[in-house]
Amino acid sequence: xxxxxxxxxxxxxxxxxxxxxxxxxxxxxxxxxxxxxxxxxxxxxxxxxxxxxxxxxxxxxxxxxxxxxxxxxxxxxxxxxxxxxxxxxxxxxxxxxxxxxxxxxxxxxxxxxxxx
Amino acid sequence: xxxxxxxxxxxxxxxxxxxxxxxxxxxxxxxxxxxxxxxxxxxxxxxxxxxxxxxxxxxxxxxxxxxxxxxxxxxxxxxxxxxxxxxxxxxxxxxxxxxxxxxxxxxxxxxxx
Numbered sequence: 059x060x061x062x063x064x065x066x067x068x069x070x071x072x073x074x075x076x077x078x079x080x081x082x083x084x085x086x087x088x089x090x091x092x093x094x095x096x097x098x099x100x101x102x103x104x105x106x107x108x109x110x111x112x113x114x115x116x117x118x119x120x121x122x123x124x125x126x127x128x129x130x131x132x133x134x135x136x137x138x139x140x141x142x143x144x145x146x147x148x149x150x151x152x153x154x155x156x157x158x159x160x161x162x163x164x165x166x167x168x169x170x171x172x173x174x
Numbered sequence: 175x176x177x178x179x180x181x182x183x184x185x186x187x188x189x190x191x192x193x194x195x196x197x198x199x200x201x202x203x204x205x206x207x208x209x210x211x212x213x214x215x216x217x218x219x220x221x222x223x224x225x226x227x228x229x230x231x232x233x234x235x236x237x238x239x240x241x242x243x244x245x246x247x248x249x250x251x252x253x254x255x256x257x258x259x260x261x262x263x264x265x266x267x268x269x270x271x272x273x274x275x276x277x278x279x280x281x282x283x284x285x286x287x
Contacts, residue, residue, distance in 0.1 A: 089274075091274075093277075099279075100263070100277060100278070100279040100280050101218070101263060101277040101280070103274070103276070103277075106274055113274075114274070116175075149217065149218070162208065162220050162223065163208075163220070163275070164220075165217040165218050165219070166217060167216075167217050168217060
């Protein structure tokens, strides 16, 4: 397996534009997480899905952010409209199992978003 | 929800010395405590984890300790090497259900040759 795959790796966009980040989790994993990383706030959990269902989106900063997981192999994080303060690295991660088998989250390479 | 505090935020050690990073958590229901290493420009990767049924776990030069009563856990790196230089994140969560963890702010470790 190639691991968690994110696209694009880098995105530069103008303020006000719509941005869509994409993620393909590891096949067979049943949980998917979207994180935002900044120097000031570290790794923040934005939203996570279990079996394609959004479980907790309390970390989503504003209504401008939305996420979907239409099937087990694909998820998107959309920002509309984008603002300069959204500039960050966005990570997608997936994990499998629960109890003593569960826990380890495998991260994608991240998408570095710059909003100018 | 869970709140994880991590310190120090930066740590410099001489090559060969030990490094210790400490974290505290707030939710007594948390039972899973992973540590991730993130090298510059790369993704976080799990280096070691511990579950609440054990107090200590060791993997070569890395060890983690857990004190559930005090709600704190620590990462110990012995005989540090320059390639240990990275940002280290602790996290706490529940390994049941959805495996959600909350991360600490990170510790930037610099090993000076």
